[in-house]
Amino acid sequence: MSDAMNRAARYRAQRDAGEDAADSPAGEPPMVLNARNKADFVETAIQVAIRRGEFDDLPGAGKPIEGLGTTHDPDWWIRRKIESENLSGLGPPALMLRVEDRGLDADLDGLGREEDVREVVEDFNRRVIEARRQLLGGPPVVTRPRDVDAEVRAWRMRREAARAAAERETDAVEHPDAGQRRLRGWWLRGRRRPAE
Template sequence: MTDPREEAARYRARQQARRHGHEIDDEEGAAPGIAAAVDRAAFIETAIQVAIRRGDFDDLPGAGKPLEGLGDHHDPDWWIRRKIETENLTGLGPPALLLRTEDRGLDAELDLLGREADVRSVLEDFNRRVRDARRQLQGGPPVVTEPRDVEVEVEAWARRRAERAAAAGANASETPRRRRFGLRRR
């Protein structure tokens, strides 16, 4: 036993196929060649219309709202920008933008390091990449990120490290010490 909505869709598909001049071989709607494609397309269209009338598409998220990202300008790379934003991908893009975002978080990255030699190495690598990006002629936005002065940054890193150590020492002296073992019985 078939669904009455499916039967209605097949009937409408047969009617549309006949209107377009295609003969249908049997009552089920199977047609040779192009008529089968017309039958399928009409069946799908009818099924969509029936679902709309039933209200299956009424409570979809975004219903009645404009599609975001449609503006006055044409951006051929809209899909890749949206993918980068939705997937929160990092490390993709022109060097100027990558260096700008890395520069914003460089102090926090340096604070995670424990040795001055490591801090110097990270800063020298950053400065080398800034210089290389300024020399490249591949296009894209201009590189506005400045190289960092290694000595000044090492001093700032040492100062932040000493402040954290002092704050940790102050917090440790304020918290009462717990006994390691249980109470002694007399």
């Protein structure tokens, strides 16, 4: 900050604090910053910088902060660290259950039998209930137990959708021009055929 701006900020802080600038000897700063007037000095310096445009066109201006999401999560920084470092088995159970809850559908999709799906969901629910009963401190457990029957139904639906997509892909590989024949037939349906 230049000397003129520094003096202006000190003058404003001194004026707001009720001190007299004439009491200061010439050649010395008109005041010493203390706890009472430091906030005024800083505020004046910020306002001067804003007027000069030093805060214009900063990177990320007007954009949402990356990774915050739409819901309030007081432990966002711990969750982000666990995800970025790919840590597992560390941290309070509440956070580990949140991470597991987010990836549970993908884990269930890797299973082949309904009994295995039920077993995994029941084990997850048991651990959620245990974590809620513990009074060890740390963040609260906000992860909810899952409905076993609803998870099995969702697993079946995802499995059937994946099977249908795989069949369509296999059919397209085995008969690559089947779609072209249908398209060609559609195209020619409404047109008159040339006389041969």
